[in-house]
Amino acid sequence: MDKKTRDELIAKADKLLKYETDKVITWCSGCGNYGIQNALARALVLEGKERKDFALFFDIGCSGNGSDKFEANTLHGLHGRIISTAAGAALANDKMKVIAFAGDGATFSEGVGHLVHGVRNNFPMVFVHHNNENYGLTIGQASSTTRLGAKMNGTPGGVSIEPINTLEFVLSLNPTFVARGFSGDVDHLTELFRMAMRHKGFAYLEILQSCPTYNRLTTEDWYASRVKYVEDLKGYDRHDIWAAKKLVQDMDKEIYLGLIYENIEKKDFLSLQTNREGVKTSLVEEVKHYDVRDLI
Numbered sequence: 001m002d003k004k005t006r007d008e009l010i011a012k013a014d015k016l017l018k019y020e021t022d023k024v025i026t027w028c029s030g031c032g033n034y035g036i037q038n039a040l041a042r043a044l045v046l047e048g049k050e051r052k053d054f055a056l057f058f059d060i061g062c063s064g065n066g067s068d069k070f071e072a073n074t075l076h077g078l079h080g081r082i083i084s085t086a087a088g089a090a091l092a093n094d095k096m097k098v099i100a101f102a103g104d105g106a107t108f109s110e111g112v113g114h115l116v117h118g119v120r121n122n123f124p125m126v127f128v129h130h131n132n133e134n135y136g137l138t139i140g141q142a143s144s145t146t147r148l149g150a151k152m153n154g155t156p157g158g159v160s161i162e163p164i165n166t167l168e169f170v171l172s173l174n175p176t177f178v179a180r181g182f183s184g185d186v187d188h189l190t191e192l193f194r195m196a197m198r199h200k201g202f203a204y205l206e207i208l209q210s211c212p213t214y215n216r217l218t219t220e221d222w223y224a225s226r227v228k229y230v231e232d233l234k235g236y237d238r239h240d241i242w243a244a245k246k247l248v249q250d251m252d253k254e255i256y257l258g259l260i261y262e263n264i265e266k267k268d269f270l271s272l273q274t275n276r277e278g279v280k281t282s283l284v285e286e287v288k289h290y291d292v293r294d295l296i
């Protein structure tokens, strides 16, 4: 992309972001959430999405506080429950791209059951896992993705329980789209957002995110010196689930980013509803309109 086109893109994307409002910004300086929202805004612009074309669903947490910084249809839900809320919206209105966001606490503790069934049902939505490896908003407790030995508020002597290998977990559920990005590489993350938006089923996009205030182990530099790109792996077949499972084993030395696994054969939940087979219209077009003004 030449500089002029890139500047135009950034200017358009910036219009979606509303940092200059009276809403207090609760993100710390250097928080990975800024990079993530910039990438999201750019991806939406590049995919030609207008405000009516998408809805954003935010869980509780620092990540969730992105809901009041985006010029769009947004909903801020309950902790750990955003996948079910967003899935309902995605099934009710297939004309809208539904994107949901949650932290590692919400995704792999409070809401892990919703994640399992979101993947298993292959709901037509994008799910973004902000993995800052701690409970950020409640000031830095260890989560189920915090690494062994990390000294956190609440476990100052160091975490003694092994973290969940998140991608291995998701790959065990027979998913249709698994990708991983890094908040410090906005250009690459923008492309991952675009791919996830084009996917028809449940797109799981994990983002390695620095948390400069509470996670002093996995800093921006820690990630930057370890991340590698699947695009650079000669002969890597992203349709091979065993290759994907092998690739995600290493969580410490060579951490791969990119579209790690994709299955385009498996149908999404909505397409599988047999009662709708042969129906030419969509659910949105079949909604009956009632004039309720006289009742109010």
Ligand SMILES: Cc1ncc(C[n+]2csc(CCOP(=O)(O)OP(=O)(O)O)c2C)c(N)n1
Binding pocket: 060, 061, 062, 063, 064, 079, 080, 102, 103, 104, 105, 106, 107, 110, 130, 132, 134, 135, 136, 137, 138, 143
């Ligand atoms: C059911 C429930 N349990 C706990 C809380 C308290 N709580 C609010 S924010 C938060 C931490 C969120 O951490 P995470 O999901 O990792 O997101 P982050 O803040 O790191 O983005 C917790 C535990 C809550 N609001 N609801």
